[in-house]
Amino acid sequence: METHRRGSDGRRFFSTQFKQEQIARAARQELALSELARELAVQPSVVRRWQHLIAKGGSAAVASNQEVVPIGELMAAQQRIQELERALGKKTMEVEILQAARDEVRKKTPLLRRVKEVTGRKMAPICRTLGISRACAYRESVGRPSRYARAEDRVVSAQIRTVIRMRASYGARRVRELVNDAFETRYNLKLIQRVMLINGWTLPRSARRRTGRAHRGLIWRAVSNERWSSDVFEVACWNGEIVQVGFALDCHDR
Numbered sequence: 001m002e003t004h005r006r007g008s009d010g011r012r013f014f015s016t017q018f019k020q021e022q023i024a025r026a027a028r029q030e031l032a033l034s035e036l037a038r039e040l041a042v043q044p045s046v047v048r049r050w051q052h053l054i055a056k057g058g059s060a061a062v063a064s065n066q067e068v069v070p071i072g073e074l075m076a077a078q079q080r081i082q083e084l085e086r087a088l089g090k091k092t093m094e095v096e097i098l099q100a101a102r103d104e105v106r107k108k109t110p111l112l113r114r115v116k117e118v119t120g121r122k123m124a125p126i127c128r129t130l131g132i133s134r135a136c137a138y139r140e141s142v143g144r145p146s147r148y149a150r151a152e153d154r155v156v157s158a159q160i161r162t163v164i165r166m167r168a169s170y171g172a173r174r175v176r177e178l179v180n181d182a183f184e185t186r187y188n189l190k191l192i193q194r195v196m197l198i199n200g201w202t203l204p205r206s207a208r209r210r211t212g213r214a215h216r217g218l219i220w221r222a223v224s225n226e227r228w229s230s231d232v233f234e235v236a237c238w239n240g241e242i243v244q245v246g247f248a249l250d251c252h253d254r
Contacts, residue, residue, distance in 0.1 A: 019050045026051065093125060108136040147198050156195050159183050164201060171203070172196055219251050227251040 005013045022040065026033050026047070033051070037044040115126050116137075127134045156179075163178045164170055170178070176192040179185060196202050221227050230248040237243060 020054060022047070023051050023054050090125075093119075093121060093129075108132050109139050112137040147194060149198065153195055153198070156187065156191065157199055159185070160192065160195060160199075160201065168201075169203060221251045224250055224252040 022036055025031060026036055031039070033047050034044055037047045040047070112123065112126060112130070112132060115121075115130070116123055119126070123134060123137050127137060159179050159182070160175055163175055163182065172189060172193045175196065176187055176189055179192070180187060193202075219227065219229070228248050228250055230246070232244065232246040235243040235245065
């Protein structure tokens with residue numbers, strides 16, 4: 001009886017020739033597959049697998065103990081692998097570009113140039129990945145004006161001028177309400193603010209003066225002539241005259 005090599009776990013290893021000979025006996029109907037399995041002291045599924053591999057791929061399949069794939073399927077699988085590798089390389093490039101652009105400036109032209117400098121990639125894939133036109137990459141960086149102007153700004157300026165002519169201290173919110181009421185318009189606050197800033201009609205913001213004394217919310221003073229409060233206001237009369245009132249109070253007397 002033929003002696004078979006055994007592994008470290010005690011399992012027997014049958015040679016390719018031996019497997020072909022045993023399946024040939026079953027093919028000649030010398031004995032059934034179940035009888036062959038009992039004779040070799042193996043499971044019937046093992047013998048059936050030998051028969052399946054020999055029918056599919058001959059000695060090569062039996063030697064490798066695996067199914068043999070047709071050459072057409074192998075070429076299709078290799079082509080698919082190449083496509084996946086290209087897609088993976090493209091995604092890797094996109095991730096690299098996005099990581100470089102994550103912490104950079106938001107202006108398009110400097111962003112594209114900075115990403116190209118960091119990654120070393122071509123400009124076309126960078127623009128496709130970031131969704132930016134390639135024209136931005138070759139455009140000269142020019143500064144934008146601080147305030148933009150529109151054609152209808154002249155009409156808005158004239159309307160605002162008629163309102164602030166009587167009271168130049170009106171703010172943008174009050175001017176917007178008066179202009180919309182007088183001319184039946186629907187201007188928003190941003191438009192009024194922009195036109196007033198362009199024409200210099202806004203009041204300058206008063207700088208906070210510091211006297212060195214901490215103001216803790218207590219106005220009253222224990223000694224006279226230490227702190228004074230003053231204010232000015234106007235009263236419009238029915239005859240069209242305007243009365244201006246100014247006062248000053250000693251915070252000790254309040």
